[in-house]
Amino acid sequence: ELKVEQNPLFLSMQEGKNYTIYCNYSTTSDRLYWYRQDPGKSLESLFVLLSNGAVKQEGRSMASLDTKARLSTLHITAAVHDLSATYFCAVDAGSGTYKYIFGTGTRLKVLA
C-alpha cells in the first residue's frame, strides 16, 4: 500500500529565509503533485511533476522530483508572509486513473 510522508509537519520561519519541505513515498510512481491549502479553503494546485528529474518553478517556490529516491522537494526562497499556508504533496496511485494519496501536510507560518 502506497504511503506518503512529509516533513516537517510544522514550519515557522522568518520572512526572507529559505526552507525546504520533503515528500517521501513508498512505492514506484512518476506522478507527484503539490497543493496549497489556506485555512478553511480548498486545495489549490501548485505543481505537477510527471517524470524523474522534473523541476518546476513558480515565483519563490520550486518543486523537484526524484523517482529513483521516491522523493520530492518543495523549496521556498526568501519567504514572504503570503506563503503561510498548509502544503500537501500527493502521489497518484491510480495506474491510469485518479487516486491521489496525500501526505500529512506541512503547516508553514512565515513570520514578518
Add this chain to the structure above:
Amino acid sequence: KAGVTQTPRYLIKTRGQQVTLSCSPISGHRSVSWYQQTPGQGLQFLFEYFSETQRNKGNFPGRFSGRQFSNSRSEMNVSTLELGDSALYLCASSQPRQPGQETQYFGPGTRLLVL
C-alpha cells in the same frame, strides 16, 4: 470556465441520519474523485468515477457510496452517520491524462458536522 462546485457548503446532521453531497465538475471533465479531510486522518481518498463507473475505491466502510450521472455530475452518500464522519468532503475533477490538464481540480468542499 467555471470551477468545480459542491453543494451544500455546510451541513449539520445527527447520528444515524444519512446525507447526500453533490459535485458538479468543470465542464468537459469526466473524472470525479471524492476525498475526506479530517484533522486526525488528513486527506483520504474515497472513490473515483469516470463515465458513470467507479474505477477506484478507498478504504472506507460500505456506508460511503457514490454515483456519477451521464452529465458527469456526482453524488456521494453516507448512511447511518457517525460522529467520526464529521469532516470536509472535497470533490475533484479532471480530464483523463489530457496534456496540460494533468492534475485534479478541487471544489470548495462540503463541511459536514455530525452531532
